[in-house]
Amino acid sequence: xxxxxxxxxxxxxxxxxxxxxxxxxxxxxxxxxxxxxxxxxxxxxxxxxxxxxxxxxxxxxxxxxxxxxxxxxxxxxxxxxxxxxxxxxxxxxxxxxxxxxxxxxxxxxxxxxxxxxxxxxxxxxxxxxxxxxxxxxxxxxxxxxxxxxxxxxxxxxxxxxxxxxxxxxxxxxxxxxxxxxxxxxxxxxxxxxxxxxxxxxxxxxxxxxxxxxxxxxxxxxxxxxxxxxxxxxxxxxxxxxxxxxxxxxxxxxxxxxxxxxxxxxxxxxxxxxxxxxxxxxxxxxxxxxxxxxxxxxxxxxxxxxxxxxxxxxxxxxxxxxxxxxxxxxxxxxxxxxxxxxxxxxxxxxxxxxxxxxxxxxxxxx
Numbered sequence: 001x002x003x004x005x006x007x008x009x010x011x012x013x014x015x016x017x018x019x020x021x022x023x024x025x026x027x028x029x030x031x032x033x034x035x036x037x038x039x040x041x042x043x044x045x046x047x048x049x050x051x052x053x054x055x056x057x058x059x060x061x062x063x064x065x066x067x068x069x070x071x072x073x074x075x076x077x078x079x080x081x082x083x084x085x086x087x088x089x090x091x092x093x094x095x096x097x098x099x100x101x102x103x104x105x106x107x108x109x110x111x112x113x114x115x116x117x118x119x120x121x122x123x124x125x126x127x128x129x130x131x132x133x134x135x136x137x138x139x140x141x142x143x144x145x146x147x148x149x150x151x152x153x154x155x156x157x158x159x160x161x162x163x164x165x166x167x168x169x170x171x172x173x174x175x176x177x178x179x180x181x182x183x184x185x186x187x188x189x190x191x192x193x194x195x196x197x198x199x200x201x202x203x204x205x206x207x208x209x210x211x212x213x214x215x216x217x218x219x220x221x222x223x224x225x226x227x228x229x230x231x232x233x234x235x236x237x238x239x240x241x242x243x244x245x246x247x248x249x250x251x252x253x254x255x256x257x258x259x260x261x262x263x264x265x266x267x268x269x270x271x272x273x274x275x276x277x278x279x280x281x282x283x284x285x286x287x288x289x290x291x292x293x294x295x296x297x298x299x300x301x302x303x304x305x306x307x308x309x310x311x312x313x314x315x316x317x318x319x320x321x322x323x324x325x326x327x328x329x330x331x332x333x334x335x336x337x338x339x340x341x342x343x344x345x346x347x348x349x350x351x352x353x354x355x356x357x358x359x360x361x362x363x364x365x
Contacts, residue, residue: 041192042074042165043351047199047239047312049296049344052082053158054127057134060341067330067340069139071348074162076143077199079241081156081185083127085149086116114149114172114181135160148172148185155184157201157240167192174227186220194354195320196232200224200240217243235317241344245309252294252308292332296344306334314349325350 046068050056056064068076117132119125135145143160150156161167167190172181176189188199202224205217228236248254295312298304314327331338331345339345 040353041194042161042197043353044071044073045075045077045197045237045239045314045349045351046071046073046346047077047079047241047314047349048346049079049201049241049312049342050340051080051342051344053078053080053156054082054131056341057131061134064340065137065139067338067346072139073348074165075190075197076160077188077197077239078158078160079155079199079201081147081149081158082153083131083149083156084118084124084152085185086113086118087111087120112151114185115147117147117149146170146172146188146190148181148188150184155186155201157185157188157199159188159190159197159199161190165192167197174223191234194234195317196234196236198227198236198238198240200238200242202241202243204243235319236315237317237320237349238315239313239347239349241312243311245311250294250310252306256307292329295329295331295347297331297334297336297339299343300335312344312347314347316349320351323351323354325352 117124117128119128134140135143140160142162144163144166146159146161148157159170169191171177171187171189171191172185173187174182174189181187184201184203186201186203190197190199203217203220205214228238245251251257294308294310296309298307310329312329316324327347327349329345329347336343336345
């Protein structure tokens with residue numbers, strides 16, 4: 001029960017027992033936000049399926065930190081956090097003091113807070129400390145973090161934005177409902193002054209040609225298409241692990257994967273997501289590069305050594321196409337150089353700055 005009591009300060013206000021880690025409750029970013037008003041909006045972005053962000057922090061953090069320091073992105077979109085959401089047990093209550101009269105009441109907490117890392121057990125508290133310590137050290141201390149987590153240690157996404165580029169709004173679902181998180185924490189949607197940024201971890205398509213294999217993915221695709229079809233005055237940057245390879249050019253060994261399919265194995269990424277038109281990706285990924293042209297690569301040991309797929313993307317609205325300076329996959333080689341322990345490598349997008357205030361206004365219309 002000790003953790004649910006809050007000390008009362010002299011002025012009658014409550015003092016939290018520990019620093020609040022939920023971004024929407026932080027109040028220490030005033031200087032950074034004020035500074036952001038004087039700057040342009042983000043122009044450098046990175047997306048990365050970390051294949052367990054927690055494991056990358058434990059084992060590969062110094063290398064990834066150097067990559068972030070060197071590239072200096074304004075926004076980092078992460079998929080597969082592999083940390084569970086914070087739980088307040090339904091049979092426990094919090095004691096809340098009401099002003100200086102020392103009156104109090106009991107309040108039952110919500111079962112889950114999908115925007116905060118769990119610390120419900122000793123092991124989870126240690127994991128949370130490891131993650132927060134890593135994200136408070138250079139260069140990550142310059143970023144504000146939003147989490148969208150799952151019930152258990154599965155999936156989950158995170159969005160790191162430099163404090164000088166505070167989003168106007170952040171949602172965690174495709175319906176743009178304030179308090180809702182998508183199942184498994186698959187969505188973070190940030191709205192800036194002139195554009196929107198969508199970070200997604202798309203469901204995998206399944207592994208066998210069975211009647212129910214692809215239902216979850218088809219439901220996801222339908223909702224994504226509905227979201228993309230909605231009219232908006234602001235262009236969209238969509239990034240993340242889309243878990244789909246569009247054409248043969250997006251896999252390193254088409255015959256290998258085709259044979260695997262005939263033998264009953266269906267890689268989730270060789271089936272194009274229904275109704276998703278990714279044709280314009282060819283503009284920035286037109287030539288297959290066996291060394292660095294794919295964002296996913298199989299384990300260096302075993303039959304998937306050197307087998308690669310392009311499944312992590314940046315897609316931008318037509319209004320932003322002419323501002324693309326570079327879109328790059330940062331991993332290379334059979335030994336997964338630049339993957340930082342994951343089976344996915346970071347992918348970056350850099351946009352040019354609007355040439356004038358008038359152009360910036362035009363982009364948003």
